Amino acid sequence: MPGRYFIRYEAAPRYLDVSGDNPNAGTPLQIWQRVGGPNQEWEIIKSPEDGYYYIRSNIRPGVDRYLDVRWGDTAPGTPVHIWDFNGGDAQKWRILDDNGTLVLQSRLGTYLQVESDLNADGVQVVTGPDTAGRTAWRLEPVKVIPGTYYIKTGLASRYLDVYELGSAAGTPLQIWDKVGGPNQKWEIIPVPGEDSFFIKSEMGRYLDVEWGSTAPGTPVHIWDFNGGNAQKWGIETQPDGTVALKSKLGTYLDVVSARTGNGTRVATAQGAAEPSRRWSLEPIVSPEQLHGWADLHTHPMSHLGFGKKLMHGVPDVGSLIPAGTRGCNPTDMRATTIEEALGHCNSTHGGWGTDNGCGDYIRAAILSHGLDTRFVHKTGNVHGDHEHEGYPNLPFWPHQTSVIHQQMWWSWIERAYQGGLRVMVSLAVNNELLGTIINGDPPRDDRASADLQIDEMRAFVGRHSDFMEIAFSAADLRRIVSDGKLAVILGVEVDNLGNFNTSNPSLDDVRAELRRLHNKGVRYVFPIHVVDNKLGGAAVYEDMFNYANKFSTGAPYTIASASDPTITLRMSSADWWMKPILDGVSLIPYPPAFHLFECPFPVIGCWDQFRRINDLLQPDPRTAVYDSIPGGHVNARGLTPLGELAVAEMMRMGMLIDLDHMSERSMVRTIEIAEAISPGGYPLMMGHTGIRTAEEPGSERSVSAAVAARVGRLGGMMGVGSADISPAEFIKSYNRAFEAMGGRVAGIGTDANGLEPLPRATPNLDPGEFYSGFGKSRTGNREWDYTAEGTAHYGLMWDFLRDVERQPGGGAAVVGNLYRSAEAFAQTWERAEQRAASALP
Template sequence: FDNPCGDHLRAFMINAFIDDKFAWKLPPEQNLHLDHEHEGYPAFKYWPHQTSKLHQQMWYEWIKRAHEGGLNVMVALSVNSQLLANAINGDSPTLDRASSDLQITEIKRFVKRHADFMEIAFSSADLRRIVGAGKLAVILGMEIDDFGGFAQMGTVFKNQTHTMQRAQVKAEIKRVYDQGVRYLFPIHLSNNVFGGSAVYSSIFNFANKHNTGSFMDITTSPDPAIQYNLNFLNAGTPLVLSMVPGVYDAIAGFPAPCFGSGIPGTVGSCSPALGIIKDAVTADGKWVNYQSVVPGHINDQGLTPLGEYALLEMMKLGMIIDIDHMGMKSTEMALHWAEVFKGGYPVNLGHNGLRQNDEHHHATERNADAATIRRVAKLQGMFGLGTGDLTPDEFIEEYNKVVKAIEGLNMIDALQGRTQLYGALAVGTDANGLEPLPRATAGLDSAAFYSNGFKKLDTAGGAAKGGKTWDYTKEGVAHYGLMNEFMRDVKARNKDQNVYKRVWDSAEYFARMWEKCESLSDK
């Protein structure tokens, strides 16, 4: 009764815009909010599912299963969307800073409850000790849009002197470091006080307007491979958006008994949530200007002076920096500062893919080009290959493309007697994020796959006791535990084992990358 309209609005937004490919969605004629089948624990009849992004994928038993399959190092990130949290009447806290604080606290408690097989690593030495003891090393990280809540501070923050702003940024970086956070995305899905994010989804542009007060400024990419157009659906979108606020005003101002509060004598209304959505999607001058910018749209905002300062402060603490969601201009500036900091500071691209434009790939600035990947590898940084909806064959193909992108660098380094860099290429699942998990090879035989002592995973006692027995050959990677099976599938498909072996080298490379960060710090 305390959230009567939010549940329906939440269901509509999630099912229409985020989990739109979930296999168990109900026919639209059966429900106006595009809902799906709900039955989960203990039989897990409908979820988690490989086609769903938003159902729980990381129950502790499933993480343990992945560890038993060879996973030794995992980065656990706090994530949030202020637009979604506010628009769908979600539970508090809705702001990035407070939400991240709560998540970091709960991740610590979660890991402590399962200390039999996992432990948080606060240093590279911790990581080596934990992995050496046969446990999973967990690194705490943050992947939020509004670091420090500085965008929410509005004019109060902007009207401060540069010295005052820098002092607050430095204090916030130190605060999260003292929480145990070691892995940071300075920029995520919308612009913030540090710089511009990658342009690759209109939904994130709406989030940008909600977080910053305006849509992104865009320009045309110098890379012809990028043909992305930020005009949302089509040229008629500005007209549609101009109509939406009026519709929302009508709905918001009219009592909605079908979404009533359930309390006699009162009537519910959706106005707060719809008002937030209205503000986020109302077209402004920037949106109109998008039509005059030649497609191949990228963010025109690079790193701000405050963003450059923040990067250097993170480096001084030896923190692990991920530049994955930065726009091209921000990425170029971040790499410059990484390259000049004490001879070269590692930065990462945590869950990404090679920029390419063909019938199967539509390049945006979110994807890294070969030159960027080589620069990251030369700094001894890492690249996490995204696995979203890939089959093992597709994963192997994409992995080898990234290997080729750094091969020239490897040949040069080999002449100089340096270690090969293939371990720099790891796996970035984005599990419990906004990407689906990978698929299985089609036509696998279940009995043959689960043989020679390799057994299926049971949850809640397994199917025989009313729980669930998971079969990767039929379901793909429905949850994180089935990454164990996925890597077995990769091994079977990767005849010369070059990809499979290099993936397992990545844990050692992560330790070396972190050691280098620490060695260059001021600590």
């Protein structure tokens, strides 16, 4: 139901209207005949408070005015006007079904109504009690939004109805009084690649012109899906706000002989002018819709990836602490206290010394100079060390500028949950090259590392079952969120799915691996990550990953010119990103390096481990050709034949498939496979990305508006990437995604614990004002001030969304849509499960 609407006063053909088309705060509201201008367009936005909405005027671009009860007065007859957003009770509205019409009740307890029974242009809009007739409104979509509707004839208060609740193919249609049953509910589904829709009855079949006949007077019934023109309908908005439903055959949906009685049959006719061919789409107000935001991309167990020596700190007492990361512990151990879980990071990140026998200068240099480059608490020595002190003071980390310290401690996840988080995709992640060059411990291979993380995530969620639970199906997700908990979805984001890069797998091998992962609870899959694998090519966007590609496959990326002008990134032919760092580290005195090599004195450069790493990071002469490839660069590899079969198998299993990190060629082919699945295609995910444009070009790691539109038409979902983003930048990115996806709600993709920074705060916030009535996050002796530090840990995502909501220019609308993303995720998953049976074998 959230979306853009004209709000019609039911007692007369008049609409909620901003007087005089005046955008100023305080302008009163009236009813007026429909003119279709922006002063009659309203955007309904889910509020963070369950059951309430903000209603924003669309009167001017960039003008942020909301439906508001003047002075927050509860007295009957109080004028209603537009006002700057403040999020108070005077701007919160419940939208309730009242025997076929809607009533709008403010949080103050009064109702939106007209001032008198005159029903003429210019009558003022005020608040009052629920007075019959004067509080009845309807919503008419400005733009058709995929969803479920009642379809009302323009002739009378009758609705499109499947005869006698029939579900058999060929059951005729009629008009009937509104009863609200499944035979009167219709799902509008975009046709992939076309400006038309399938219209599916909740009885299970589709609106269809009998025999595909173009002759006027042909009966319309429900029929099994076939995707033909007899089942494709254009939705044409008429000047009076109604719509005409035009079959792809050229005829219109019509009430036979313009009769208005119950039981009148429905057929086709020529032209849209007659009232019998006018219909209203009434969005179904569902009290069962989920409320809360969805994060499509997190890594709570990443401390167990990358050789278990990259991310420091574990997410709770009971989590596995890797060997050599807590006072040089000789073996993996379970955290028994928060001091052990979040203690100092010297063992993990520091250099070798007599006080730190498990330290590693090479690892410290690679982490500090290659990955954690922006951390503000560095000490400035040659290996780039940083301050290590941990709990209870936590003076240095977690921090918004550091990506190698734990940011998902369990109570920080709980704080995000308290701020509305209701769906969280938890992904196992790994990179074998990083695990090798930082001298990590087993398991370093993707399959075993992912297995360990999945097992530990299941145990972690079990320890916090008071507020979270793993969802293994869309029905699970609905139950969990409806019960007031956080639904966690398990997924894998690894380079070498099934370790297949070292073998020659068959489809049966891939199918067995997918079944194995499914049996472990995995429902969300990245077929491709940052390196090419047996399924297809990866997106090229960072030179560092070319070393990983060579390490995993034996060769650097194969590059081609981009056909899309918004792809401007060029890969380097000789970017040895670690050379100056390793040159410096090689001279650090290191007594254990006294080996067989000739050295004037023991230094790291004499250590055989250093020499092996140095060899791994040498530039490859095969990349010299990159300089001769014109334009922006993309990976020349798309999906392999095995990859195409694997993607189809994932669809047949009803898995959620994420396109992020695919090369553009792999991505487009995956979309083509999804579009071929009937009816309406298979939904796909893009969990942590953004839209590139001519003004803000990028690499194939982001997506074009055209690709996003195709995913939107499939019923897919995007998580807007929020790495190191400001609230103003996030609003811009979110709105761009919302528009490109055809008005589909997006979630967020934080990439928390995934080597990406969490969002920044708006500069120069007043902490006293920001935290008035809003508590700060505290752990041990540490209290975080988001206004000064930004999103230092995952719990401060609540603060970030508060910052976004308070931004002028649509911040509240973005947060309102974000709080609909738990429902959007559930619907996308349900669609995947429904389409699974139609996927290719």
